Amino acid sequence: MxxxxxxxxxxxxxxxxxxxxxxxxxxxxxxxxxxxxxxxxxxxxxxxxxxxxxxxxxxxxxxxxxxxxxxxxxxxxxxxxxxxxxxxxxxxxxxxxxxxxxxxxxxxxxxxxxxxxxxxxxxxxxxxxxxxxxxxxxxxxxxxxxxxxxxxxxxxxxxxxFPQWEVCPRPPRCVSTHDVDLLFRFGGWYKSMHTLAADMLKYRSCSLFRQSFRQWRVSHQDPAMDPYVLACGELLRQDMARGRQSIFFFKSLCAGETDVTYDITSELCGGIVRHLHSEGAEIALHGSIRSAGDGQQLSEERSRLEAAAGREITTNRQHYLCFTPRETLAAWQVAGLSDDYTLGFAEREGFRCGTCHPYPLYDWEKDAPTEVIEHPLIAMDTTFFRYRHVSREEALRRLRELKQTCETVEGDFILLWHNSTFWREYAPWYKEVFCEL
Incomplete structure (x- = not known):
């Protein structure tokens, strides 16, 4: 010692x-x-x-x-x-x-x-x-x-x-990541009627109801036209227009499992995943809450997503940003993951890990670095309106500050923006924050 x-x-x-x-x-x-x-x-x-x-x-x-x-x-x-x-x-x-x-x-x-x-x-x-x-x-x-x-x-x-020495700086990067917690706004009859009724009862907006009803009619004929699916394509286009790396994290659950919101084994979901990749997106795993402490479960989820995507998947972010150092790191190693994007605070934007550079996580039990590379999460959309309750102007100001800090230290600014933070009451957040960053 x-x-x-x-x-x-x-x-x-x-x-x-x-x-x-x-x-x-x-x-x-x-x-x-x-x-x-x-x-x-x-x-x-x-x-x-x-x-x-x-x-x-x-x-x-x-x-x-x-x-x-x-x-x-x-x-x-x-x-x-x-x-x-x-x-x-x-x-x-x-x-x-x-x-x-x-x-x-x-x-x-x-x-x-x-x-x-x-x-x-x-x-x-x-x-x-x-x-x-x-x-x-x-x-x-x-x-x-x-x-x-x-x-x-x-x-x-x-x-x-030693003024004779010159250092060549590392180019900073901006990485836009998207957790697909919900792939479809509309599903079966009950879910569709429930979300339509919310526009009238919760938001008391006839115009919002009419917009949603039109979206429902179109997506009822073609589920690939669901507004949450369309949001994925629009987010990707915005990322590419700004020169950002774009990563989509898909849940890999199927019918009957806890917290399933779409069946990744269905041909519809597989087609959406493959189309996004063909357009330039990187596809990654959004490990379930249970998998944060269960390597076998995470391995199974990884295999399902690989089958849906038609390619190897080694990148992950845990759902809800769930992470406990011993259990979750062990699960990632069992599942054979190489890269992770989980580590940020849910309730506070900023630098949880003390760095915005990629780095290997550390195994306390073995007292040695692992082969799992962490890409620290710097900011998440829901942090600002669900936890911090700040205005859109303040959220944009904070994001710009954090992005500038990452650039100054030659690191990576990693942003999480959900595909569901796009329509209805979140449309101003998308237009005034995400699109202005």
């Missing part, structure tokens, strides 16, 4: 991520010693100290004192001092740079989701880890990716100390 509470593997895992973000075009080697980690890049060496076990205990409970520095993205980022220093916190001695701050412990707790195993961690009725009381809440971290800010600060200081 190191001087820090983190294992050697945990330190190396975290520092490798910092090095990858700080020096994306350079070969960096990480060495872990008793009281520090060292990044070897080209001919220089960056020494990173770590908090003691007692200090880590204070950090985990939100009692650790810290200072802050203004980051490249304009955020006041907390820094935990380990050793005394003058000036910028990075002291140069020949080819060696000695950092005064712990850049390792807090990023590891966020990236590995180890914070979810700490005393006092709270979850909601769906078993989801809550923002309230999290380390992001206690230290004010949710509006910026801490690990990436640390890495970019490190790059800036290294380049200032």
């Amino acid at each position: 190191l001087h820090s509470v983190l294992s050697w593997n945990a330190v190396q895992y975290t520092v490798q991520h910092l090095a990858k973000v700080a020096f994306p075009d350079m070969k960096a080697e990480v060495e872990v010693a008793h009281k520090e980690a060292v990044i070897h890049v080209e001919s220089f060496h960056v020494h990173l100290p770590m908090l003691s076990q007692e200090e880590v205990g204070k950090l985990q409970t939100g009692r650790m004192e810290y200072g802050s520095l203004l980051s490249k993205s304009g955020h006041h980022v907390p820094f935990f001092r380990v050793r005394p220093s003058e000036g910028n916190g990075l002291e140069k001695q020949g080819e060696d740079l000695f950092c005064a701050y712990d850049l390792v412990t807090l990023p590891f707790l966020l990236m590995s989701r180890k914070e979810e195993d700490l005393p006092g961690a709270s979850r909601d009725e769906h078993g989801r880890f809550l923002f309230s009381g999290s380390l992001s809440d206690r230290y004010g971290l949710v509006d910026f990716p801490l690990a990436d800010e640390y890495a970019l600060w490190l790059r800036h200081e290294v380049c200032a100390a």
Whole structure:
């Protein structure tokens, strides 16, 4: 065990991520010693100290004192001092740079989701880890990716100390993702009449009823013309027009299963999935609530979607963003998944994992990184009108801020917008927020 509470593997895992973000075009080697980690890049060496076990205990409970520095993205980022220093916190001695701050412990707790195993961690009725009381809440971290800010600060200081070195930045990306919780607004007679009646009784809108009735008549003749199906095509066109990667996550349940809203084994659903892919969309799995802790169930759902799509599926996002570190990560590994897009807060937009760069998740039991690559979710449509209850103007402002932050740290802005957040009362959200982003 190191001087820090983190294992050697945990330190190396975290520092490798910092090095990858700080020096994306350079070969960096990480060495872990008793009281520090060292990044070897080209001919220089960056020494990173770590908090003691007692200090880590204070950090985990939100009692650790810290200072802050203004980051490249304009955020006041907390820094935990380990050793005394003058000036910028990075002291140069020949080819060696000695950092005064712990850049390792807090990023590891966020990236590995180890914070979810700490005393006092709270979850909601769906078993989801809550923002309230999290380390992001206690230290004010949710509006910026801490690990990436640390890495970019490190790059800036290294380049200032060794001006002969130039770093080629990583191009940022914007990824638009769509969870297809509901593929059809209209279904059988009862469901169709129920949703039509809601337009009159709930929304008291004759014009909305007439629009819905016309949609029902068309979709009754051709289910592929259902408004929720058409929304998928329109979202894809908007994504492609803006140069965004577009991923659709389909539930893979069939008749008789809990929470089934469409039968992925039907020819109709399979045809819709294949058509979206032919138009340029990436098709991915939307694992059921049950599958978040059941690898065999998730494997079966993956196989069904592969049959419907006619291709291999290795990308996933859990329904309701359900995730518990041990059980869900184990299920993903059993199911043979390579990429996941689950990890964001349902009730708060921002940076749950402390990074907006793809990174391998960490297996606590084996004390080693896994082969499952996490793509952290930054923002979701329902967060703003179901949890935060903010205006469309405020939602757009926040999304633009988060997108700009991701671009500044050369990461990926990953947005979740449901295909059902398109029609009726959600039409203004689609037009004034999604289409303006």
